[in-house]
Amino acid sequence: MNAFQLLRAMNGIREEDVLLAESAYPETRRVKPRRALTLLLAAALILALGATAYAAAIGFRQRQQEAVKEKYQVEENHVESYVEYALPEEAEPGITLLSAYASGGGLSLYFTVSPVAPEDVRDLFMQETEEDGRVHYLMYTAECGGHKHFAHIFTSGDWEYRPEEEYTWVDEGGVELHDITPEGRQRRYLAQSYDAESRALTLYTGIPAAVMPEVDTLTLHIASYDCWEFPEAHSFAESGYETALHQDFGTITVEIPEADVRRLSFPEPIRFDNPDYSGSGELLGAEISAVGITWLFRIDDPEAHYELEGKLPMDVYLRQFSWSLRMDDVLGDAALRFADGSEIACPGFNSYTIDGEGVFHVGDAHWPGTIDLTKLRAVHVSGETFELPAPVSAEN
Amino acid sequence: MEDAAIVELYWQRSDQAIAETEQKYGRYCRSIAGRICRRAEDAEECVSDTWFRAWNLMPDKRPSRLSVFLGTITRSLALDRIKAETRQKRGGGETDLALDELTECLPGGEDPARVVEDRELEAALRHFVAGLPEEEKRAFVLRYWHLLPLEEIARRLRISPGKTKSMLFRTRKKLRIYLQKEGYC
Structure with a gap:
């Protein structure tokens, strides 16, 4: 028997198995009633923008996909849970999915929305003062499961700001901070994230694992809102602030890709106390993806747990901040070690979510781009080193 | 045209059978042949031979899924063609x-x-x-x-x-x- 006989013998597989595979073909996904509407919208778009703009719209989305793929270093670092979506043959108004990346911390989703007016190419750091003196912000959101998550403008590649676009300022604590002017930000967004002809803007959003549904798909409602107060929450555009719907882009349903995560449970939790409040904490383990690490903590202080919606009362905020500093201490010497002997430090964390079982998922990424999970061999934290077995892969 | 109707055309020995098959499955069979054969003209020959073989197999056969039936024929023809070529050389693809x-x-x-x-x-x-x-x-x-x-x-x-x-x-x-x-x- 030879390989040719095997290949030819594939002729004998069941019809339904050939058809099952073919159901993954883009052509078979079309639904006739929608096709009529798609053609109508495509015709309207062509008439409105011209045939060259129509081709440019498709090209823009393809370029954005390439930029996202490059951001994740998909090929170089064998990034498994990165997904690129087939772009529609016609550029339609509304939402176009580009790519997604799934880690243990949640789902990062990249998409375009259109039509967006050039003056709406703004983020939360580009506030405007209105005639009545109120400061106005424009906020893009992705809502799912009753939570509004921020959707940010996606930028890629190198960029050089002009001298007049950069400035420093001193905050209330006397700390000197570096910032970019709203004009500088917009110039970059218009160049890198926006297609003037199709009026498409590239956004991305992150849905934390703690609020992901227990099913294989996620439905997101994408919209922009006017607001007059800067939203304080890390991941949520909360309903406690005054907002007004600015533009509704519709809903999109996404199949959640499988997360490629290496999980580590410590044989014994690493225990610590908080001198500011009674109660103790434990570091239980970690989940490492190509983009970051999520540490799993349990905090034995019910006052430190908070509801995910609404503004935080100041005393709760201070309590959580205190526990955050203690978790920072525990993670101060954290590092990842690789098969080639190299090591990257990953101390501290950026944010956390709390799951239904009261476990704090404390997430951070301390490396640019991605890491190659297949080469990860150990995690060092709080003075101890925990070995990871080499993963089974196509190369092993 | 539905598959059952196309198959019926073959059974009736209608001239329209091949035309309807070409219209519905021409692209599909060409894509299969094109991925196997090294030259476009060979792929085209495989597709033409597919219609000829389908004509000879029906009646007798009454396939429920015409795509798989035709695709299997195209696949076999294309593989046999490159097997003959492979005896001489292999060149990638x-x-x-x-x-x-x-x-x-x-x-x-x-x-x-x-x-x-x-x-x-x-x-x-x-x-x-x-x-x-x-x-x-x-x-x-x-x-x-x-x-x-x-x-x-x-x-x-x-x-x-x-x-x-x-x-x-x-x-x-x-x-x-x-x-x-x-x-x-």
């Missing part, structure tokens, strides 16, 4: 890559002395593929029946090329063990 990959599944990795009936091997593969989990099955059939490149399979299944490659590697390992267990050595 997805089919050659697929052949190289499937050689891994052969116990010992080389042609054995034992003679295996084609139909028995087809039955074994049918049983193996039928038992695969859905996503693995899709990837395996797209790769080794449709002979699609990895990147295209990844795009259609909405997974990364790396995951596609790993999945196919694991499935080929399973196939190797299965063939050994079934006595194909």
